[in-house]
Amino acid sequence: MHKPVIDMASLKKEGEFGSKSWCEACAAAAVTILKQADLPEGLDWAFTEHYTYPPDRLLEEGREKAAYYVMVKDGEVTGGDGAPEEALAIPGLHVTARWAAICHQSGAFYGEAGGQQRKADEDVMYAAIEKYVGRENPTGRGGWPPIVWPDEIGGPLMAGAEDGNGLHNIAATMQMDSPEYADFPVTAMRVPIFDDMTEAQKQDFLKLLQVDP
Numbered sequence: 001m002h003k004p005v006i007d008m009a010s011l012k013k014e015g016e017f018g019s020k021s022w023c024e025a026c027a028a029a030a031v032t033i034l035k036q037a038d039l040p041e042g043l044d045w046a047f048t049e050h051y052t053y054p055p056d057r058l059l060e061e062g063r064e065k066a067a068y069y070v071m072v073k074d075g076e077v078t079g080g081d082g083a084p085e086e087a088l089a090i091p092g093l094h095v096t097a098r099w100a101a102i103c104h105q106s107g108a109f110y111g112e113a114g115g116q117q118r119k120a121d122e123d124v125m126y127a128a129i130e131k132y133v134g135r136e137n138p139t140g141r142g143g144w145p146p147i148v149w150p151d152e153i154g155g156p157l158m159a160g161a162e163d164g165n166g167l168h169n170i171a172a173t174m175q176m177d178s179p180e181y182a183d184f185p186v187t188a189m190r191v192p193i194f195d196d197m198t199e200a201q202k203q204d205f206l207k208l209l210q211v212d213p
């Protein structure tokens with residue numbers, strides 16, 4: 001049984017979902033956790049999460065993409081803003097998703113059951129969008145490389161998740177709300193409810209998603 005490493009009470013809001021400050025803070029937390037884990041010798045693993053079509057304000061000062069990474073290579077644990085090719089070349093968990101599709105709900109707190117509820121709510125959201133625009137998968141979901149998630153990695157990163165800790169809840173604690181979602185109807189897991197939106201809200205959300213209506 002892995003014990004949580006990060007003191008949740010020590011965390012503060014760092015920035016919006018996908019912002020440089022938030023990405024750097026998430027990476028730093030993951031690096032801290034994995035540096036204290038008993039990782040087996042010879043384990044190379046990497047995580048990248050790339051949020052596509054973010055608001056322009058998140059790509060200021062020459063920032064090329066809204067993303068962060070964590071990398072275990074040659075016995076060293078590193079991480080930071082971005083998704084470098086060196087990390088992408090290592091088997092692990094490499095996620096690419098449209099910023100607007102997952103932004104708000106990433107600020108929800110949950111354990112395993114809550115994570116399942118989030119996915120169910122997202123499935124409803126995606127189905128409603130598909131019905132509205134009249135085509136399948138307009139947000140281009142999927143296409144990720146095969147997931148490699150060994151217990152030696154997942155155990156430490158998810159430690160305490162049922163009690164409000166774990167990397168997801170750490171990231172949620174540090175996430176500031178983005179103004180685009182202030183008036184959207186959302187579920188308890190903060191997933192936008194597309195069918196409950198006004199016509200204007202639907203158009204605004206599709207614009208955020210970079211999906212043609």
